[in-house]
Amino acid sequence: MNADQQASIDTMVRAISETLFSAWSYFHLLEGFHAGSKSHPVVVQKFDRLFDQVWRAVFDGLFAKAGTLIDRTKTTYSLPNLVTMIRRYGGAELKLAAKAVAARLSAQDGPLAKIESWRHQVVAHRTPSGRADSFFKNNKMKLGEVAEGLREMEELLNTLSLEVLRIHNDTETGSLDLVQQGADLFACIGSHYAERTQSQKDTQ
Numbered sequence: 666m667n668a669d670q671q672a673s674i675d676t677m678v679r680a681i682s683e684t685l686f687s688a689w690s691y692f693h694l695l696e697g698f699h700a701g702s703k704s705h706p707v708v709v710q711k712f713d714r715l716f717d718q719v720w721r722a723v724f725d726g727l728f729a730k731a732g733t734l735i736d737r738t739k740t741t742y743s744l745p746n747l748v749t750m751i752r753r754y755g756g757a758e759l760k761l762a763a764k765a766v767a768a769r770l771s772a773q774d775g776p777l778a779k780i781e782s783w784r785h786q787v788v789a790h791r792t793p794s795g796r797a798d799s800f801f802k803n804n805k806m807k808l809g810e811v812a813e814g815l816r817e818m819e820e821l822l823n824t825l826s827l828e829v830l831r832i833h834n835d836t837e838t839g840s841l842d843l844v845q846q847g848a849d850l851f852a853c854i855g856s857h858y859a860e861r862t863q864s865q866k867d868t869q
Contacts, residue, residue, distance in 0.1 A: 670754040671829065677750060678826045680742035682834040684730055685818055690840040691727035692815060695720065696808055697847015704848065705855035712854075725788050727811070732784020734818055735770060735777060744821055745770055751825055762828050766821045776814030779804045 698720060702709045709716050736743045744766070751763040772778060782804050786795030794800055819836050826832045 666754045666756070666759075666829075674747070674750055674754065674829050675832075677742050677747050678822065678830060678832065678834070681734060681744065681747060681822055682836055684734055684742065685815065685822065685834075685836040686839060688727055688730040688734070688815055689837050690843060691723050691730060692808070692811060693840045693843040694723050694847060695727065697844040698723075698851070699808060700844065700848040701851025705851040707858060708851050708854045711858060728780060728783045728788045731780050731811075731815065731818070732788065735781050735784075744818065747822075747825055751829060755829070759828055762824060766824055769817070769821060775817075776806070776810050777817060779806055780811070780814045 698716070702716070733741060734743055735745065737745045739746065748763045748767045748770070751759050755763065770777065782795075782800075783806070786792045786800060816837065819834065822836075823833055826834055
């Protein structure tokens with residue numbers, strides 16, 4: 666592998682890492698909203714339509730970002746295309762590592778397969794099958810399963826990045842503060858709403 670080829674891999678790894686960081690940011694925002702809504706359900710009851718629309722928008726953003734990472738379109742910065750590049754440029758050991766990553770990306774079950782289905786069938790293309798009740802039944806994902814999928818993507822990225830560049834990417838922890846900020850937002854709104862409600866009662 667020459668310097669130009671390694672530079673091309675470095676560019677792709679950095680782009681994938683940035684996208685994965687964005688996906689984690691959306692995930693942590695959802696996690697914070699989820700925690701806040703559980704602790705302060707009155708906020709969701711009061712602002713139900715706003716909460717629903719924000720949740721849907723962040724959800725779509727998360728699966729758009731995560732889906733890009735497993736997209737096989739040739740011009741996309743994605744894990745499958747990183748595998749292809751390493752197979753093209755790397756030696757025997759690198760090709761073995763790339764083959765193992767490709768096998769995991771091609772699995773027909775698990776969180777990555779579900780993320781790909783959500784991205785393709787619902788978020789990106791709004792297909793008829795993506796609107797069917799059976800799709801939601803077969804592809805239902807809790808936040809923990811989404812996190813499992815994102816961690817698997819990071820693991821696969823690092824498998825290749827460490828082999829070629831000796832770089833370890835941490836895309837998860839940089840946006841963890843959004844979880845607490847989301848929960849704090851609900852607490853703040855809930856406290857304000859409770860005080861206003863009590864004040865109204867006192868003046869009656």
